[in-house]
Amino acid sequence: MEPSVHLCAAVALVGRYPVLAGADLDVSPGEVVMVRGANGSGKTSLLRVLAGLVPVVSGQAAVLGLDPVADARELRPQLGLLGHRNGLYEELSALENARFSLRSAGLAKDAAPRALERLGVTGRLAQVPAGRLSAGQRRRVALACLLARAPRLWLLDEPHAALDAEHRDMLDAVLGEQAARGATVVFASHEERPAPLGARTVAMSAGMVVEAGALVGLGAGTASVA
Amino acid sequence: MWRDALVVAAKDLLIERRSRVAMNQVVPYALVVLLLFGFAFDQQRPLLEQASPGLFWMAVLFAGLLAVQRSFSVETSDGAMDNLRLSGLQPAGIFLGKAAAVAVQLIALEALLTLGVVVLFHTELAGAGLLVASALASTACVAAAGVAYGALSMGLRARETLLPLLLAPVLAPVVLAGTQAWRCALGLSSGDGWRWLGVLGAFAAIYLAGGVLGFGALMEEA
Numbered sequence: 001m002e003p004s005v006h007l008c009a010a011v012a013l014v015g016r017y018p019v020l021a022g023a024d025l026d027v028s029p030g031e032v033v034m035v036r037g038a039n040g041s042g043k044t045s046l047l048r049v050l051a052g053l054v055p056v057v058s059g060q061a062a063v064l065g066l067d068p069v070a071d072a073r074e075l076r077p078q079l080g081l082l083g084h085r086n087g088l089y090e091e092l093s094a095l096e097n098a099r100f101s102l103r104s105a106g107l108a109k110d111a112a113p114r115a116l117e118r119l120g121v122t123g124r125l126a127q128v129p130a131g132r133l134s135a136g137q138r139r140r141v142a143l144a145c146l147l148a149r150a151p152r153l154w155l156l157d158e159p160h161a162a163l164d165a166e167h168r169d170m171l172d173a174v175l176g177e178q179a180a181r182g183a184t185v186v187f188a189s190h191e192e193r194p195a196p197l198g199a200r201t202v203a204m205s206a207g208m209v210v211e212a213g214a215l216v217g218l219g220a221g222t223a224s225v226a
Numbered sequence: 227m228w229r230d231a232l233v234v235a236a237k238d239l240l241i242e243r244r245s246r247v248a249m250n251q252v253v254p255y256a257l258v259v260l261l262l263f264g265f266a267f268d269q270q271r272p273l274l275e276q277a278s279p280g281l282f283w284m285a286v287l288f289a290g291l292l293a294v295q296r297s298f299s300v301e302t303s304d305g306a307m308d309n310l311r312l313s314g315l316q317p318a319g320i321f322l323g324k325a326a327a328v329a330v331q332l333i334a335l336e337a338l339l340t341l342g343v344v345v346l347f348h349t350e351l352a353g354a355g356l357l358v359a360s361a362l363a364s365t366a367c368v369a370a371a372g373v374a375y376g377a378l379s380m381g382l383r384a385r386e387t388l389l390p391l392l393l394a395p396v397l398a399p400v401v402l403a404g405t406q407a408w409r410c411a412l413g414l415s416s417g418d419g420w421r422w423l424g425v426l427g428a429f430a431a432i433y434l435a436g437g438v439l440g441f442g443a444l445m446e447e448a
Contacts, residue, residue: 051312073314076312080312081309081312084305087306087309089237089241089306090300091241091244091245100237104233104309104315
């Protein structure tokens with residue numbers, strides 16, 4: 001089966017600084033991969049390379065079988081990226097943000113309420129401008145915007161940040177559901193928290209994938225660090 | 227592309243309706259600029275009347291800078307620009323949508339400023355067709371060039387101060403042509419105002435075409 005993510009000796013630069021310095025990684029469809037690493041180890045850059053926002057200058061990169069930069073127009077609508085920031089419009093409500101996310105992807109806006117509800121953004125909360133929500137609530141709204149679009153590849157940078165224990169578990173369950181429907185999830189974390197059930201952990205240091213961890217529980221794909 | 231433009235324009239205008247930044251800050255700012263011009267030329271009433279088209283377009287230019295900055299600050303304040311890039315929206319559609327939203331705000335502003343010119347400078351409105359046509363063409367120029375340069379400056383650290391520096395020279399011909407067209411329309415000059423309208427139309431076409439073709443690259447660089 002063609003991997004969802006394939007990096008081989010990938011080097012990426014921001015300015016003249018190598019943010020990826022020969023990274024190797026393969027992720028299978030339906031797999032959840034947790035990327036660990038200290039601050040500055042290259043986790044965020046890895047996600048941005050996979051999203052095609054930072055080009056690979058040497059080595060190979062393929063995402064969903066496509067070149068992240070050359071095939072950006074075809075690839076990007078299939079991706080869902082959540083960065084450190086939430087990417088929300090403060091003046092718009094949670095529901096309006098989710099609807100815009102759907103409209104901009106050319107999808108019907110019907111999925112917005114369901115996605116918000118799945119992340120626990122219900123009732124009056126869905127009508128409140130995003131700028132007035134707490135950090136955790138905003139995080140959940142941003143995740144709901146991705147969930148509504150049902151991307152094939154989720155790229156999440158510290159998605160659990162600002163979430164309480166209940167909603168961390170909720171997010172893990174959502175990611176598990178997405179993997180079960182065949183989507184691939186790659187998420188970065190610098191926290192020493194246990195990986196979600198079924199997730200594989202890999203470690204990054206100095207812009208390289210340095211360690212392939214074990215699967216947690218059963219049911220994950222059979223991907224490996226190249 | 228047109229559907230994408232509509233989606234983006236609707237979003238930007240909804241944000242403006244909620245935040246009322248243009249209504250509560252940009253419009254008062256532009257009116258204050260007009261008022262200050264009025265104070266500066268108060269002792270020379272004929273000169274003020276002669277200069278009123280130029281003062282009007284300078285006020286529109288200053289206000290347009292604020293509108294453009296606001297249009298991009300909503301994208302950068304919480305990192306929404308990455309979502310726009312990954313959304314599948316065509317860059318040309320994003321450009322046209324943002325330019326249309328800025329243009330709608332500027333047209334509303336110009337209507338109020340026109341009233342201000344009449345009240346403060348005692349300018350008599352005439353040549354309505356040329357006035358409206360040149361206002362629309364100038365607005366298209368300001369919005370198109372403003373959004374293109376807004377994207378260009380988005381990734382820069384000192385974007386708030388760089389945007390006016392970059393944009394003002396580009397819009398100088400528009401202010402000149404808009405002023406001349408209005409002077410002709412108001413009977414303050416004997417020139418052919420429709421020729422100046424042609425100049426404005428040419429600049430609008432150039433800025434819009436440049437934005438449609440180049441906005442994708444500008445977004446990627448930001």
